Amino acid sequence: MPTHLSRTAHHALNFVLLAIPTTIWFKDNFFSTCRIKGNSMSPTLQDGDVVLVRKSDTSLFQFFRKRNNDTRDNPDDDDDDTERIHRQLDSLKAQRRPFWYHSRPPDSSLGDVVVFASPMIFPIELQVKRVVALGGQRVRPANKKRSVRSIPHYGLWMEGDNDKNSQDSCYYGPVNKKLLVGQAEMIVWPPTRIGLVRRLKPHMGKAWWI
Numbered sequence: 072m073p074t075h076l077s078r079t080a081h082h083a084l085n086f087v088l089l090a091i092p093t094t095i096w097f098k099d100n101f102f103s104t105c106r107i108k109g110n111s112m113s114p115t116l117q118d119g120d121v122v123l124v125r126k127s128d129t130s131l132f133q134f135f136r137k138r139n140n141d142t143r144d145n146p147d148d149d150d151d152d153t154e155r156i157h158r159q160l161d162s163l164k165a166q167r168r169p170f171w172y173h174s175r176p177p178d179s180s181l182g183d184v185v186v187f188a189s190p191m192i193f194p195i196e197l198q199v200k201r202v203v204a205l206g207g208q209r210v211r212p213a214n215k216k217r218s219v220r221s222i223p224h225y226g227l228w229m230e231g232d233n234d235k236n237s238q239d240s241c242y243y244g245p246v247n248k249k250l251l252v253g254q255a256e257m258i259v260w261p262p263t264r265i266g267l268v269r270r271l272k273p274h275m276g277k278a279w280w281i
Contacts, residue, residue, distance in 0.1 A: 100126060100127055101125070101126055101127055102123060102124065102125055102126065103123075103124050103126060103253070104121050104122065104123060104124065104259065105121070105122050105124050105186050105197060105199065105255070106119070106120070106121050107119065107120040107121070107122065107199060109236070110233055110236055111199075111200070111231035111232075111233050111236055111237035111238070111239070112184070112199055112200070112201070112231050112232050112233065112237075113232060113233045113236075114232065114233075115184065115201075115232050115268065115269060115271075116184070116199065116232075116255070116258070116268070117264070119261070120258050120260065120261070120264060121258070121259050121260035121261075122186075122199070122255040122256070122257065122258055122259065122268060123255070123256050123257040123258075123259050124186050124252065124253040124254065124255055124256070125177055125253050125254045125256050126176060126177070126252065126253035127176065127177055127253075128177040128178055176248075176251040176252060176253055176254075177251075177253060177254050179202050179205075179227060179248075179251065179254065180202065180205075180270075181202055181203065181204070181205060181272050181273060181278070182201065182202065182203075182270040182271050182272040182273065183201070183202045183254055183270055184199060184200070184201050184202075184254070184255040184268050184270070185199070185200065185201075185202055185227075185229070185251060185252075185253070185254050185255065186198070186199050186251075186252040186253050186254070186255060187200070187229070187246055187250045187251045187252055188250045188252065189243075189250075190243050190244075190246060190247070190250060191238075191242075191243045197252060198229075198238075198239075199255060200229035200230060200231050200237070200239050200240075201229065201230060201231070201232060201271065202227050202228070202229060203228050203229070203230045203273045203277060203278055204222050204227070204228035204273070204277070204278035205222065205227060205228075205278075206222050206223055206224040206225055206226050206227065206245075206248075207222065207224055207280060207281060208221075208222050208228075208278045208279060208280055208281065209221050209222070209278065209279055209280075209281055210222060210228045210277065210278040211276070211277055211278075212228075212230075212240070212241045213230050213234035213237075213241055214234070214241040215241070220244075220245075221281065222245050223245060225247055225248055225249075226244075226245030226246060226247060226248065227240075227245060227246050227248060227251075228240045228245055228246075228278070229246050232271075255268045256268055
C-alpha cells in the first residue's frame with residue numbers, strides 16, 4: 072500500500088510540475104484573459120466583462136481572422152481601392168504561411184478590438200480599445216473632427232467605442248505596435264454576455280490611406 076501511494080504521489084507531482092510551466096507558456100504565447108475596467112468600450116464591452124485575448128497569429132487560428140471580416144458601422148460603405156489591395160495582400164500572405172507559422176502579437180486590422188500597454192501609465196496598465204486607423208493612414212480624431220492626424224508606419228490609432236468617456240489616442244496619440252499584447256476575441260464572463268467581440272470598421276471618411 073505505501074508503495075502504491077508513493078507512486079501515485081510521484082505521478083501527481085510530475086503532472087503538476089509539467090502543467091504549471093505549460094500553462095504559463097500557453098498564456099504567454101496563445102491565449103489569456105483580461106477584465107474590462109470602465110465603460111470606454113460600451114456598448115461592445117461593459118465594465119466587469121472578461122474577454123479572451125489571442126496573443127499570436129498561427130495557421131491554426133486563422134478562423135478568428137475570417138469571422139466578422141466584413142462587419143462595419145455602415146454596411147453600405149465600400150472599401151477604397153487601396154484598402155482592398157491591402158486586404159488582398161494580407162490574404163495572400165496567410166495562404167503562403169506554413170502550418171507551424173507563429174507570430175506574436177497578432178496582426179491588427181481596422182475595426183479590431185485590441186489589448187495593449189498604455190503609453191501614458193507606469194507601471195504597466197493594460198487598455199482595451201478599437202483600431203480605427205493603421206500606420207500610413209490619416210485619421211479624424213473623435214474629439215477634434217475638423218483636424219487630421221497622420222499615423223506613422225509603426226503606429227496604430229486607438230479609440231474607445233464610447234468616445235465621450237475614453238482616454239485613447241485622442242489624448243496620447245498613435246500607439247506603437249510594440250505595446251500590443253493581443254486581440255480581444257470573445258466575452259467569456261458573465262455567462263449572460265458570452266459571445267464573439269464584434270469587429271466594426273470605422274465609418275467612411277474616418278481614416279484613409281495617404
